[in-house]
Amino acid sequence: MNNFETYLQHICDALQDSKVKDAMQYSLMAGGKRIRPQILLAALQCYGIEERVGYPVAAAIEMIHTYSLIHDDLPAMDDDTLRRGKPTCHVQFDEATAILAGDALLTQAFLLGAMASEDALVNCAIVKALSRYAGADGMVLGQIKDLEGEVKEDLTLAELKDIHYYKTGRLLTLPLVCAAYLTHHEEDIPAWEQIGSDLGLSFQIQDDILDVTSTVEELGKNINSDAQNNKRTYVSLLGIEEAQKEASFYYERAQQRLHELFDDAHALDAIFVALTKRKN
Template identity: 50%
Template sequence: MNNKDFEDYLRQQATVGLPSRTKEAMTYSLMNGGKRIRPLILFSLLKDYGFKEQLGYPCGCAIEMIHTYSLIHDDLPCMDDDDLRRGKPSCHKAYDEATAVLAGDALLTRAFQVVLESQCSSEKKCALVSNLTEYSGIDGMIYGQDLDMKAETLTDAHFEDLQEIEVYKTAKLLTLPMVCAAILADKEQDIPVLKEIGVHLGIQFQVQDDILDVTSSATALGKSTSDTQNNKLTAVSLLGLEESQNLVAKLDQQIQSLLNDLSTSTSSFQKILDFLIHRTC
């Protein structure tokens, strides 16, 4: 589902400026074959709102940079210690741990510079930066990472514990492109509903990941199936495979109901949702 024009834009934004080993590493991870789900969500909603997807290129690039930085750090030996990402060696395996840390830092900081290139008012740029900070920062995605590490020591975990992790670690960065699309399209009235959709979509996405972790191989997924050996909480370990699959279907019904409350038709966004619920990797 990758868009060549956007891929070219991503590469240009990652390689501009002084050459360095760190820049090579950040480009390696950014351009390493991701599905671009978060930018696709942004672009699809912009299209439904009546705008060209190019309006969202800077914001989509920024979000993808933040997502990629989180994956680089998540794969490090001090975190999940994974050697495989998107079917290729993780950043710290392709380079080294210190370079991987710097590459993640570089992507995070570059993201805020890129989003300011958005073709919109200064007020909207401030809103975009504020939301990037909120959803990816210490009370957003990073809080989810904190909860995820803490959960490794829980001896009596419940699904509610896992759900809280998913709301922050996964849902925040899936909600962010929806919120940014509404800001760019002057549809801020839709943000409360989009936030609800984002929570359901984030939980659904992670439960699907947990299902695929036990039903697919690392080769098919393009990443390590390391959750069990890392003592990670998963939907399958807490609910079982069948109940996890039922939960994915239930969450989809809730998302479909919420779509009716948006101020626009959602034909393009629906295609992305269909792709996500039927994905096999």
């Protein structure tokens, strides 16, 4: 990942200097685990393809993820002041600059997607995937469902699962789908959909657990925010022990489906294992 991190560090170099560029760079390079790029690059390895092939798409997905965090942290959304152990973008700069930085990261991601490979059809498929999984039928749909769920006192577990399927699962599925396009293995996309969905649910349940069990230092953001906002989570609905069982169930099913797809999936296996042990 060191080579990818260097690639990402210079992804905005060609842009004209501006406060927006500074804010984009600040948020993009503020730390982060690069989970989605790692998933894409590991999936390429499973297909026997050099990971450098996926750098543009991996960067595009990370830019989309970063834009979503910038906007999530805004006063109109979650109103958070800490992200990855640093002041959130609107705190470090100002609200207007943060909005524009998020807009610019999202837009720039499509430019990268359009130049993902030398195959125009692949590039077209990548751009469509970025829109589909991140947009109004993907992550953004999950965000509005989440906001609506916050004021719903009788939110059910099925409704919460639906929120996380879109809000978290879609952007974790996206790198797997993009790997299939980059390697011309579109027939594997239905399997990747199932794996990404399970991984997303496990990941979000872990987030719910960490929000009440971790520290600000470990998590890199404010803790107990869900409880303070009276937000329904897997923990509030099931308790910590049952929530942990749910997270393990979805993770194990994702891993089982992965092994049905590849005889040797050690690259993705390593990431999946690391995700189950994460502290932030």
